[in-house]
Amino acid sequence: MVNQPPLLEVEKLKKYYPIKGGIIQRTISNVKAVHDVSLEVHEGETLGIVGESGCGKSTLGRTVLGLENLTEGSIRFRGDNIGGLSDRKLKKYKKDMQMIFQDPYASLNPRQRIGDALEEILIIHTKLSKKERRNRVQELLVEVGLKDEHFDRYPHEFSGGQRQRVGIARALAVNPSLIVCDEAVSALDVSVQAQIIKLLKELQSTHNLTYMFISHDLAVVRHMSDRVLVMYLGATAELGNSDQIYNNPLHPYTKALLSSIPRPIPGKKKERIQLVGDLPSASDYPSGCPFHTRCPIAKSHCAEVRPEWREVEEGHFVACHEV
Amino acid sequence: MSADIALNENKTKPPKKEKYYVQTIRRVLKNKLAVFGIIIIFIQVILAIFAPLLVNYGPYVQDLSQTKLGIGAEGHFLGTDNYGRDMWSRLVYGARISLIVGLAAVGIGLIGGIALGLISGYYKKLDGIIMRIVDLLFAFPGILLAMLIIAMLGTSLVNVVIAISIWSIPGCARIVRGSVLSVKKQEYILAMKSVGASDIRIIFKHILPNCTAPIIVFATMRMATAILSTAALSFLGLGAQPPTPEWGAMIAAGQDFMWDAPHMSIIPGIAIMLTVFAFNVVGDGLRDALDPNMNLDM
Numbered sequence: 001m002v003n004q005p006p007l008l009e010v011e012k013l014k015k016y017y018p019i020k021g022g023i024i025q026r027t028i029s030n031v032k033a034v035h036d037v038s039l040e041v042h043e044g045e046t047l048g049i050v051g052e053s054g055c056g057k058s059t060l061g062r063t064v065l066g067l068e069n070l071t072e073g074s075i076r077f078r079g080d081n082i083g084g085l086s087d088r089k090l091k092k093y094k095k096d097m098q099m100i101f102q103d104p105y106a107s108l109n110p111r112q113r114i115g116d117a118l119e120e121i122l123i124i125h126t127k128l129s130k131k132e133r134r135n136r137v138q139e140l141l142v143e144v145g146l147k148d149e150h151f152d153r154y155p156h157e158f159s160g161g162q163r164q165r166v167g168i169a170r171a172l173a174v175n176p177s178l179i180v181c182d183e184a185v186s187a188l189d190v191s192v193q194a195q196i197i198k199l200l201k202e203l204q205s206t207h208n209l210t211y212m213f214i215s216h217d218l219a220v221v222r223h224m225s226d227r228v229l230v231m232y233l234g235a236t237a238e239l240g241n242s243d244q245i246y247n248n249p250l251h252p253y254t255k256a257l258l259s260s261i262p263r264p265i266p267g268k269k270k271e272r273i274q275l276v277g278d279l280p281s282a283s284d285y286p287s288g289c290p291f292h293t294r295c296p297i298a299k300s301h302c303a304e305v306r307p308e309w310r311e312v313e314e315g316h317f318v319a320c321h322e323v
Numbered sequence: 324m325s326a327d328i329a330l331n332e333n334k335t336k337p338p339k340k341e342k343y344y345v346q347t348i349r350r351v352l353k354n355k356l357a358v359f360g361i362i363i364i365f366i367q368v369i370l371a372i373f374a375p376l377l378v379n380y381g382p383y384v385q386d387l388s389q390t391k392l393g394i395g396a397e398g399h400f401l402g403t404d405n406y407g408r409d410m411w412s413r414l415v416y417g418a419r420i421s422l423i424v425g426l427a428a429v430g431i432g433l434i435g436g437i438a439l440g441l442i443s444g445y446y447k448k449l450d451g452i453i454m455r456i457v458d459l460l461f462a463f464p465g466i467l468l469a470m471l472i473i474a475m476l477g478t479s480l481v482n483v484v485i486a487i488s489i490w491s492i493p494g495c496a497r498i499v500r501g502s503v504l505s506v507k508k509q510e511y512i513l514a515m516k517s518v519g520a521s522d523i524r525i526i527f528k529h530i531l532p533n534c535t536a537p538i539i540v541f542a543t544m545r546m547a548t549a550i551l552s553t554a555a556l557s558f559l560g561l562g563a564q565p566p567t568p569e570w571g572a573m574i575a576a577g578q579d580f581m582w583d584a585p586h587m588s589i590i591p592g593i594a595i596m597l598t599v600f601a602f603n604v605v606g607d608g609l610r611d612a613l614d615p616n617m618n619l620d621m
Contacts, residue, residue: 094519106510
């Protein structure tokens with residue numbers, strides 16, 4: 001798998017939101033939502049992206065799909081540079097890259113029947129006749145575990161899990177190869193989560209899908225992902241396959257994150273690494289290593305030099321001076 | 324009420340089969356005042372449509388032998404004016420004028436206001452310019468702006484329509500812009516962008532249908548203002564000219580006979596009052612019925 005050219009290649013991606021101030025609305029500072037992220041996603045794999053709220057996971061996903069303009073860096077999809085393309089040029093690629101959203105209640109237009117919502121995507125991207133479109137939509141509904149008679153229903157007639165299935169059908173409608181799941185199961189009950197995860201896995205094998213699975217839920221990410229990227233304050237902290245990250249975490253932030261997972265075995269004590277202080281503001285970005293303000297093992301040079309993104313063992317990258 | 328609770332309540336409710344608009348109408352009908360308003364508007368519409376069938380005399384027919392007859396006079400149950408014209412007939416034809424002028428003015432105002440509101444709400448770059456122009460229009464008191472426009476164009480009912488519609492545009496643009504801004508942030512708009520939908524498609528298929536509630540309320544309320552303004556302008560001699568049976572013009576004509584024939588002014592006055600009142604209470608009822616926060620307890 002590693003020898004294949006990657007499906008998606010992100011290089012030194014930066015996404016800053018300007019803070020404007022003064023009378024002439026000058027840019028006085030930037031919120032560094034994504035700060036120098038490089039990653040590769042290979043065909044057919046699931047890349048999990050974890051990190052606490054506000055660490056830039058969702059922004060990364062949205063920027064990759066062209067929903068946000070990047071500030072710097074490049075995004076290549078199947079070798080074509082798609083970063084900073086106009087909407088018109090991007091449309092060709094949008095067919096291949098889809099997104100599943102977090103909130104199944106907010107991500108469907110309340111005034112549109114779900115059949116029409118799915119059909120609309122086919123209208124945008126294909127030249128199918130009305131009848132063919134309807135057949136395709138019914139296929140999709142069945143594929144994601146709904147019934148074809150759900151075609152004429154409005155979103156408010158569905159439960160959260162069913163709506164998320166509609167969201168999945170929408171992402172699937174144009175046969176994409178990459179799907180960004182932005183907290184796709186976080187808003188659901190645990191039992192429904194399991195069903196949706198199962199569905200996502202099934203669809204992955206039947207359609208040869210590649211997922212970027214963004215979540216703050218470490219257990220779900222572990223279950224879903226082949227490789228896991230840990231993000232902290234817009235930057236990459238550690239990347240490796242699931243085993244490497246979960247069994248042999250190197251970065252102190254990853255260790256702290258993993259130690260916060262509640263253990264199901266009572267009485268079994270595990271040392272918990274508690275981080276002190278709050279997440280620094282992305283508008284007042286720390287110098288050197290972004291994590292040095294809270295890092296339990298930080299040395300003086302951590303505040304000055306930004307750690308390199310280096311490979312410590314095969315496929316296991318980490319950004320830390322002390323590893 | 325927090326969003327969590329709202330979600331839970333939705334879950335426990337059995338799936339609703341009724342269409343959204345059916346529900347809304349049902350809720351409006353629970354409001355007694357709004358029902359009263361609807362009845363008045365309905366009567367007015369009937370009068371306007373069937374005017375020729377409902378009167379015995381034309382609105383312009385003079386009978387100088389029977390001037391200034393009071394209410395309840397034989398053959399003229401609302402009396403006659405100073406030229407002996409039948410007040411009932413003039414009142415009924417006046418309803419026609421008021422409704423047509425109101426609908427036309429509000430319709431044109433809505434088209435302009437919705438277009439501007441959608442553009443300025445959706446395209447951030449144009450927002451500043453459009454909203455400053457709207458501010459400029461807002462700076463004039465409404466009736467003054469209308470008078471200014473009529474002074475430039477000349478006095479006629481058509482110009483009244485133009486004046487009132489121009490004056491309706493800024494209010495409508497503001498309201499539409501506000502709802503566009505809130506709908507635009509919804510995740511389903513982002514979802515449509517992520518599948519590559521064009522701006523036109525997003526605006527007309529996804530944003531506009533979700534902004535209809537405030538637009539409907541605005542239009543209803545605006546009908547009241549438009550009818551009142553038409554009457555006011557005609558009263559001042561800037562709108563409908565005599566002998567047109569326009570309510571405002573009728574009040575003006577009755578001014579000189581306030582003592583010997585007060586019904587000449589009072590009857591159209593009551594008609595204006597009732598109509599404006601009706602549109603306002605219906606607007607209020609619609610606003611309450613369309614308020615999304617009310618969905619939970621109904």
